[in-house]
Amino acid sequence: MLRKIIIEPDPVLRKKCDPLEKVDDQTRKLMKDMLETMYNAPGIGLAAIQVGILKRLVVIDVSKDQEKKEPLFLINPEIIHTSNKTSIYEEGCLSLPGQFAEIERPAECVLKYVDYQGIQKEMKAEGLLATCIQHEVDHLNGILFIDYLSKLKKDMIIKKLVKHKKEIERVIV
Numbered sequence: 001m002l003r004k005i006i007i008e009p010d011p012v013l014r015k016k017c018d019p020l021e022k023v024d025d026q027t028r029k030l031m032k033d034m035l036e037t038m039y040n041a042p043g044i045g046l047a048a049i050q051v052g053i054l055k056r057l058v059v060i061d062v063s064k065d066q067e068k069k070e071p072l073f074l075i076n077p078e079i080i081h082t083s084n085k086t087s088i089y090e091e092g093c094l095s096l097p098g099q100f101a102e103i104e105r106p107a108e109c110v111l112k113y114v115d116y117q118g119i120q121k122e123m124k125a126e127g128l129l130a131t132c133i134q135h136e137v138d139h140l141n142g143i144l145f146i147d148y149l150s151k152l153k154k155d156m157i158i159k160k161l162v163k164h165k166k167e168i169e170r171v172i173v
């Protein structure tokens with residue numbers, strides 16, 4: 001089931017998400033929906049908050065090959081280490097359609113999380129995956145990549161999104 005992605009500016013995107021207490025069938029159904037919504041968009045990551053669910057849940061798939069999908073389900077993800085070395089990627093966000101900016105983040109991170117089966121895991125990430133994980137964990141804390149830009153650039157993007165939202169509203173209503 002496709003879920004509706006919330007577009008900035010929206011106060012929901014600024015909330016802090018709550019940890020999940022248990023991984024049950026309802027959790028797994030939500031994560032399957034999130035993955036379907038992410039592939040459909042298309043995007044390489046999606047946090048539950050972007051579909052209006054204020055829980056610490058993330059799905060990611062940075063695989064390039066359409067055939068070999070490599071979905072990652074991250075429950076209660078916690079970054080426990082970041083490298084001093086940084087990298088810069090051009091980031092986009094499904095909640096900021098059409099907006100992109102180069103963002104500098106730690107190049108590597110170590111992550112603690114609970115997987116799809118409810119098992120506690122740890123992983124080390126680098127490259128685009130490390131950037132994507134940090135982008136998604138930011139969402140869980142109400143942070144968007146535009147928060148790292150100058151006020152001028154951020155305000156310009158928000159202005160464009162307000163206009164974009166008015167346009168899609170006009171088509172639907």
Ligand code: GNR
Nearest residue numbers: 043044045046091092093094135
């Ligand atoms: O689809 C997405 N692409 C992307 C590119 C660079 C860095 C982060 C991302 S995540 C984004 C999907 C999204 O909004 N996830 O929250």
Ligand code: NI
Nearest residue numbers: 092093094095
């Ligand atoms: Ni995003």
